[in-house]
Amino acid sequence: MSKSVLVTDYAWPSLDPERVILAAAGAEIVVADSGDEDELVELSSGADAILTNWKPVTARLLANATQCMTVARYGVGLDNIDVAAATELGIVVTNVPDFCVDEVSDHTLALVLALSRRIVDFAGQTRSGGWDNKGFGNMHRLRGQTLGLIGFGRIARRVAGKARPFGYRVLAYSPSLTPGNHDGVTAATFEKVLRSSDVVSLHAPATPSTRNMIGESELAMMRPGSLLVNTARGALVDEDALRRALMEGRLGGAGLDVMDEEPPPPDHPLRSTPGVVMTPHASFYSVESVRELQETAADNVAAVLGGRLPRTVVNPDVLTSPHLRTHLDPG
Numbered sequence: 001m002s003k004s005v006l007v008t009d010y011a012w013p014s015l016d017p018e019r020v021i022l023a024a025a026g027a028e029i030v031v032a033d034s035g036d037e038d039e040l041v042e043l044s045s046g047a048d049a050i051l052t053n054w055k056p057v058t059a060r061l062l063a064n065a066t067q068c069m070t071v072a073r074y075g076v077g078l079d080n081i082d083v084a085a086a087t088e089l090g091i092v093v094t095n096v097p098d099f100c101v102d103e104v105s106d107h108t109l110a111l112v113l114a115l116s117r118r119i120v121d122f123a124g125q126t127r128s129g130g131w132d133n134k135g136f137g138n139m140h141r142l143r144g145q146t147l148g149l150i151g152f153g154r155i156a157r158r159v160a161g162k163a164r165p166f167g168y169r170v171l172a173y174s175p176s177l178t179p180g181n182h183d184g185v186t187a188a189t190f191e192k193v194l195r196s197s198d199v200v201s202l203h204a205p206a207t208p209s210t211r212n213m214i215g216e217s218e219l220a221m222m223r224p225g226s227l228l229v230n231t232a233r234g235a236l237v238d239e240d241a242l243r244r245a246l247m248e249g250r251l252g253g254a255g256l257d258v259m260d261e262e263p264p265p266p267d268h269p270l271r272s273t274p275g276v277v278m279t280p281h282a283s284f285y286s287v288e289s290v291r292e293l294q295e296t297a298a299d300n301v302a303a304v305l306g307g308r309l310p311r312t313v314v315n316p317d318v319l320t321s322p323h324l325r326t327h328l329d330p331g
Helices: 016-024 037-044 059-064 083-089 101-116 119-127 154-166 190-196 216-221 239-247 287-305 316-320
Strands: 003-007 027-031 049-052 070-073 092-094 146-150 169-173 185-187 199-202 227-230 253-256 276-278
Touching: 003 016, 003 037, 003 287, 016 027, 016 287, 027 287, 037 059, 049 287, 059 083, 070 287, 083 092, 083 316, 092 287, 092 316, 101 119, 101 154, 101 199, 101 227, 101 253, 101 276, 146 154, 146 190, 154 169, 169 190, 190 216, 216 239, 239 253
Parallel strands: 003 027, 003 049, 049 070, 070 092, 146 169, 146 199, 169 185, 199 227, 227 253, 253 276
Antiparallel strands: none
16 A cells, blocks of 8 residues: 655645655655645645645644654754654654755855945946945955854854855854864854854754844844844844844844745835845755755655665654654664
Protein backbone atom coordinates (compact mmCIF):
# COMPACT_ATOMS: atom_id res chain seq x y z
CA MET A 1 0.00 0.00 0.00
CA SER A 2 1.39 3.39 -1.00
CA LYS A 3 2.40 5.80 1.75
CA SER A 4 1.12 9.38 1.82
CA VAL A 5 3.17 12.57 2.23
CA LEU A 6 1.26 15.77 2.99
CA VAL A 7 2.81 18.95 1.54
CA THR A 8 1.40 21.89 3.48
CA ASP A 9 2.77 24.58 1.13
CA TYR A 10 5.65 25.36 -1.22
CA ALA A 11 7.03 28.37 -3.07
CA TRP A 12 8.36 26.97 -6.35
CA PRO A 13 6.72 26.06 -9.65
CA SER A 14 6.78 22.29 -9.40
CA LEU A 15 7.02 19.38 -6.96
CA ASP A 16 8.54 17.10 -9.60
CA PRO A 17 11.83 16.50 -7.72
CA GLU A 18 9.93 15.45 -4.60
CA ARG A 19 7.57 13.22 -6.56
CA VAL A 20 10.48 11.33 -8.13
CA ILE A 21 12.31 10.80 -4.83
CA LEU A 22 9.20 9.87 -2.85
CA ALA A 23 7.83 7.57 -5.55
CA ALA A 24 11.02 5.55 -5.24
CA ALA A 25 10.21 5.25 -1.53
CA GLY A 26 6.70 4.04 -2.30
CA ALA A 27 5.01 7.30 -1.38
CA GLU A 28 2.57 9.65 -3.06
CA ILE A 29 2.23 13.39 -2.45
CA VAL A 30 -0.98 15.07 -1.27
CA VAL A 31 -0.84 18.85 -1.64
CA ALA A 32 -2.92 21.11 0.59
CA ASP A 33 -5.05 23.70 -1.15
CA SER A 34 -5.24 26.65 1.26
CA GLY A 35 -2.88 25.29 3.90
CA ASP A 36 -5.02 26.64 6.73
CA GLU A 37 -5.07 24.68 9.96
CA ASP A 38 -8.50 23.09 9.56
CA GLU A 39 -7.62 21.75 6.11
CA LEU A 40 -4.23 20.47 7.28
CA VAL A 41 -5.77 18.75 10.29
CA GLU A 42 -8.23 16.98 8.03
CA LEU A 43 -5.57 15.91 5.53
CA SER A 44 -3.07 14.87 8.20
CA SER A 45 -5.15 11.93 9.43
CA GLY A 46 -3.92 9.79 6.53
CA ALA A 47 -0.38 11.16 6.27
CA ASP A 48 2.72 9.07 6.93
CA ALA A 49 4.88 12.19 6.64
CA ILE A 50 4.53 15.97 6.38
CA LEU A 51 6.63 18.33 4.26
CA THR A 52 6.23 21.97 5.24
CA ASN A 53 7.56 25.31 4.11
CA TRP A 54 5.94 28.19 6.04
CA LYS A 55 2.53 26.91 7.18
CA PRO A 56 2.27 26.21 10.92
CA VAL A 57 2.50 22.57 11.92
CA THR A 58 0.67 22.88 15.22
CA ALA A 59 0.17 20.55 18.16
CA ARG A 60 -3.45 20.12 17.06
CA LEU A 61 -2.38 19.07 13.56
CA LEU A 62 0.21 16.65 14.91
CA ALA A 63 -2.22 15.11 17.38
CA ASN A 64 -4.51 14.26 14.49
CA ALA A 65 -1.68 12.82 12.36
CA THR A 66 -1.79 9.49 14.13
CA GLN A 67 0.31 7.59 11.58
CA CYS A 68 2.79 10.37 10.79
CA MET A 69 6.40 9.31 11.30
CA THR A 70 8.21 12.51 10.32
CA VAL A 71 7.83 16.22 9.69
CA ALA A 72 10.38 17.65 7.26
CA ARG A 73 11.00 21.38 7.05
CA TYR A 74 11.80 22.97 3.72
CA GLY A 75 14.53 25.20 5.17
CA VAL A 76 16.47 25.86 8.34
CA GLY A 77 14.24 27.59 10.88
CA LEU A 78 11.75 25.60 12.95
CA ASP A 79 9.54 28.37 14.29
CA ASN A 80 6.53 27.10 12.31
CA ILE A 81 6.75 23.56 13.75
CA ASP A 82 5.75 22.53 17.28
CA VAL A 83 8.88 20.44 17.75
CA ALA A 84 8.09 19.67 21.40
CA ALA A 85 4.71 18.21 20.48
CA ALA A 86 6.28 16.17 17.68
CA THR A 87 8.90 14.78 20.04
CA GLU A 88 6.30 13.82 22.62
CA LEU A 89 4.34 11.96 19.95
CA GLY A 90 7.42 10.13 18.64
CA ILE A 91 7.64 12.03 15.35
CA VAL A 92 11.06 12.71 13.83
CA VAL A 93 11.59 16.33 12.75
CA THR A 94 14.17 17.20 10.09
CA ASN A 95 15.39 20.35 8.37
CA VAL A 96 17.92 21.41 5.74
CA PRO A 97 20.59 23.26 7.76
CA ASP A 98 22.85 24.08 4.82
CA PHE A 99 20.04 25.50 2.68
CA CYS A 100 20.91 28.73 0.83
CA VAL A 101 24.09 29.44 2.83
CA ASP A 102 25.78 30.87 -0.25
CA GLU A 103 22.72 32.81 -1.38
CA VAL A 104 21.93 34.48 1.95
CA SER A 105 25.55 35.32 2.66
CA ASP A 106 25.87 36.83 -0.83
CA HIS A 107 22.66 38.82 -0.34
CA THR A 108 23.85 40.04 3.07
CA LEU A 109 27.06 41.39 1.58
CA ALA A 110 25.13 42.86 -1.34
CA LEU A 111 22.98 44.85 1.10
CA VAL A 112 26.05 45.96 3.05
CA LEU A 113 27.77 47.15 -0.13
CA ALA A 114 24.62 48.78 -1.52
CA LEU A 115 24.18 50.78 1.67
CA SER A 116 27.85 51.61 2.17
CA ARG A 117 28.35 52.75 -1.43
CA ARG A 118 24.87 54.34 -1.81
CA ILE A 119 24.17 52.19 -4.85
CA VAL A 120 20.38 52.42 -4.70
CA ASP A 121 20.42 56.16 -4.03
CA PHE A 122 22.82 56.87 -6.89
CA ALA A 123 20.93 54.59 -9.28
CA GLY A 124 17.68 56.39 -8.51
CA GLN A 125 19.33 59.77 -8.94
CA THR A 126 20.88 59.00 -12.30
CA ARG A 127 17.70 57.32 -13.55
CA SER A 128 15.82 60.54 -12.89
CA GLY A 129 18.41 62.65 -14.73
CA GLY A 130 20.77 63.63 -11.93
CA TRP A 131 24.55 63.38 -11.78
CA ASP A 132 25.87 64.30 -8.34
CA ASN A 133 28.41 62.00 -6.75
CA LYS A 134 28.31 63.95 -3.48
CA GLY A 135 24.53 64.14 -3.29
CA PHE A 136 24.16 61.66 -0.44
CA GLY A 137 26.85 62.76 1.97
CA ASN A 138 30.18 61.28 2.90
CA MET A 139 31.17 57.71 2.16
CA HIS A 140 33.93 55.85 3.95
CA ARG A 141 36.41 53.19 2.94
CA LEU A 142 35.31 49.67 3.86
CA ARG A 143 38.79 48.46 4.73
CA GLY A 144 39.33 48.95 8.43
CA GLN A 145 35.64 49.02 9.33
CA THR A 146 34.08 46.57 11.77
CA LEU A 147 31.33 44.14 10.82
CA GLY A 148 29.41 42.76 13.78
CA LEU A 149 27.49 39.49 13.51
CA ILE A 150 24.62 38.65 15.86
CA GLY A 151 24.42 34.88 15.64
CA PHE A 152 27.24 32.71 14.36
CA GLY A 153 25.78 29.78 12.48
CA ARG A 154 26.58 28.57 8.99
CA ILE A 155 25.38 31.70 7.18
CA ALA A 156 27.09 34.13 9.56
CA ARG A 157 30.35 32.22 9.25
CA ARG A 158 30.10 32.39 5.46
CA VAL A 159 29.38 36.14 5.65
CA ALA A 160 32.50 36.58 7.75
CA GLY A 161 34.62 34.69 5.23
CA LYS A 162 33.31 36.83 2.37
CA ALA A 163 33.62 40.12 4.27
CA ARG A 164 37.21 39.78 5.40
CA PRO A 165 38.73 40.18 1.91
CA PHE A 166 37.03 43.60 1.78
CA GLY A 167 39.08 44.52 4.81
CA TYR A 168 36.43 44.24 7.49
CA ARG A 169 37.39 43.38 11.03
CA VAL A 170 34.70 40.90 12.13
CA LEU A 171 33.17 40.55 15.58
CA ALA A 172 30.53 37.97 16.47
CA TYR A 173 28.13 37.31 19.30
CA SER A 174 26.33 34.07 19.99
CA PRO A 175 25.35 32.59 23.36
CA SER A 176 27.20 29.43 22.39
CA LEU A 177 30.35 31.12 21.07
CA THR A 178 33.42 30.62 23.24
CA PRO A 179 35.80 33.55 23.84
CA GLY A 180 38.70 34.05 21.49
CA ASN A 181 39.40 34.05 17.78
CA HIS A 182 37.45 31.79 15.42
CA ASP A 183 39.05 31.67 11.97
CA GLY A 184 39.69 35.40 12.01
CA VAL A 185 36.44 36.33 13.78
CA THR A 186 36.65 37.71 17.32
CA ALA A 187 34.01 36.62 19.83
CA ALA A 188 32.45 39.52 21.70
CA THR A 189 29.54 40.31 23.96
CA PHE A 190 26.21 41.37 22.49
CA GLU A 191 26.72 44.91 23.76
CA LYS A 192 30.27 45.15 22.40
CA VAL A 193 29.14 44.05 18.95
CA LEU A 194 26.51 46.79 18.93
CA ARG A 195 28.80 49.50 20.29
CA SER A 196 31.88 48.65 18.20
CA SER A 197 30.50 47.85 14.75
CA ASP A 198 30.10 50.01 11.68
CA VAL A 199 27.72 47.37 10.31
CA VAL A 200 25.58 45.03 12.43
CA SER A 201 24.24 41.97 10.56
CA LEU A 202 21.60 39.75 12.15
CA HIS A 203 21.77 35.95 11.87
CA ALA A 204 19.88 34.75 14.95
CA PRO A 205 16.87 32.41 14.95
CA ALA A 206 13.37 33.65 15.75
CA THR A 207 12.42 32.50 19.24
CA PRO A 208 10.41 34.10 22.04
CA SER A 209 13.67 35.26 23.61
CA THR A 210 15.02 36.88 20.43
CA ARG A 211 11.84 38.74 19.46
CA ASN A 212 12.66 42.48 19.21
CA MET A 213 16.21 41.77 20.35
CA ILE A 214 17.11 44.92 18.41
CA GLY A 215 14.91 47.56 20.00
CA GLU A 216 15.15 51.12 21.23
CA SER A 217 17.95 50.56 23.73
CA GLU A 218 19.99 48.35 21.41
CA LEU A 219 19.72 50.83 18.54
CA ALA A 220 20.85 53.57 20.91
CA MET A 221 24.03 51.57 21.60
CA MET A 222 24.99 51.47 17.92
CA ARG A 223 27.50 53.91 16.50
CA PRO A 224 26.06 57.07 14.93
CA GLY A 225 25.81 56.49 11.19
CA SER A 226 26.21 52.72 11.46
CA LEU A 227 24.20 50.25 9.36
CA LEU A 228 21.82 47.46 10.33
CA VAL A 229 21.28 44.48 8.00
CA ASN A 230 18.69 41.76 8.59
CA THR A 231 18.51 38.68 6.37
CA ALA A 232 17.44 36.38 9.24
CA ARG A 233 13.94 36.93 10.65
CA GLY A 234 11.82 40.08 10.79
CA ALA A 235 10.78 39.38 14.38
CA LEU A 236 14.31 40.18 15.57
CA VAL A 237 13.81 43.92 15.03
CA ASP A 238 11.42 46.41 16.61
CA GLU A 239 10.41 48.08 13.36
CA ASP A 240 8.96 51.21 14.99
CA ALA A 241 12.16 51.76 16.93
CA LEU A 242 14.22 51.20 13.77
CA ARG A 243 12.23 53.77 11.83
CA ARG A 244 12.67 56.34 14.63
CA ALA A 245 16.43 55.75 14.68
CA LEU A 246 16.62 56.25 10.92
CA MET A 247 14.37 59.33 10.83
CA GLU A 248 16.32 60.93 13.66
CA GLY A 249 19.60 60.33 11.83
CA ARG A 250 21.06 58.03 14.47
CA LEU A 251 21.60 55.21 11.97
CA GLY A 252 23.10 55.54 8.51
CA GLY A 253 20.81 52.97 6.91
CA ALA A 254 19.15 49.59 7.10
CA GLY A 255 19.13 46.65 4.69
CA LEU A 256 16.05 44.49 5.24
CA ASP A 257 15.22 41.27 3.44
CA VAL A 258 12.76 40.12 6.11
CA MET A 259 9.90 41.81 7.94
CA ASP A 260 7.81 40.90 10.95
CA GLU A 261 4.73 40.68 8.73
CA GLU A 262 5.29 39.40 5.22
CA PRO A 263 4.45 40.90 2.93
CA PRO A 264 4.30 44.17 4.85
CA PRO A 265 1.31 46.40 4.06
CA PRO A 266 1.80 48.67 1.02
CA ASP A 267 1.78 51.67 3.35
CA HIS A 268 4.28 50.23 5.85
CA PRO A 269 6.44 53.20 6.94
CA LEU A 270 9.75 51.41 6.38
CA ARG A 271 8.96 50.98 2.68
CA SER A 272 9.45 54.71 2.21
CA THR A 273 11.88 55.57 5.02
CA PRO A 274 15.06 57.23 3.71
CA GLY A 275 18.09 55.03 4.15
CA VAL A 276 16.22 51.74 3.84
CA VAL A 277 17.04 49.19 1.16
CA MET A 278 14.31 46.54 1.29
CA THR A 279 14.09 43.30 -0.67
CA PRO A 280 11.12 40.86 -0.60
CA HIS A 281 12.57 37.93 1.37
CA ALA A 282 14.61 37.07 -1.71
CA SER A 283 17.97 36.28 -0.12
CA PHE A 284 17.38 32.52 -0.10
CA TYR A 285 16.63 32.27 -3.78
CA SER A 286 18.56 30.80 -6.63
CA VAL A 287 17.50 28.07 -9.04
CA GLU A 288 20.21 25.87 -7.57
CA SER A 289 19.35 26.49 -3.90
CA VAL A 290 15.67 25.71 -4.38
CA ARG A 291 16.37 22.49 -6.28
CA GLU A 292 18.75 21.35 -3.55
CA LEU A 293 16.16 22.24 -0.91
CA GLN A 294 13.44 20.20 -2.59
CA GLU A 295 15.68 17.20 -3.05
CA THR A 296 17.18 17.24 0.45
CA ALA A 297 13.86 17.68 2.24
CA ALA A 298 12.35 14.85 0.19
CA ASP A 299 15.42 12.67 0.85
CA ASN A 300 14.88 13.19 4.59
CA VAL A 301 11.29 12.00 4.30
CA ALA A 302 12.25 9.05 2.10
CA ALA A 303 14.88 7.98 4.62
CA VAL A 304 12.41 7.82 7.51
CA LEU A 305 9.75 6.09 5.41
CA GLY A 306 12.38 3.55 4.43
CA GLY A 307 13.49 2.93 8.03
CA ARG A 308 16.76 4.82 7.69
CA LEU A 309 18.15 7.64 9.80
CA PRO A 310 17.78 10.94 7.90
CA ARG A 311 20.70 13.28 7.40
CA THR A 312 19.53 15.78 10.01
CA VAL A 313 17.35 15.16 13.05
CA VAL A 314 16.54 18.33 14.97
CA ASN A 315 14.89 16.50 17.90
CA PRO A 316 17.42 13.71 18.59
CA ASP A 317 15.74 12.85 21.92
CA VAL A 318 12.93 11.28 19.91
CA LEU A 319 15.29 8.56 18.69
CA THR A 320 15.42 6.99 22.17
CA SER A 321 11.79 7.70 23.01
CA PRO A 322 9.50 4.72 23.69
CA HIS A 323 6.95 6.56 21.54
CA LEU A 324 9.13 6.65 18.40
CA ARG A 325 6.81 5.65 15.59
CA THR A 326 9.35 3.84 13.42
CA HIS A 327 12.61 1.95 13.76
CA LEU A 328 15.48 3.81 12.08
CA ASP A 329 18.64 2.01 11.02
CA PRO A 330 21.63 4.37 11.61
CA GLY A 331 23.53 2.65 8.80
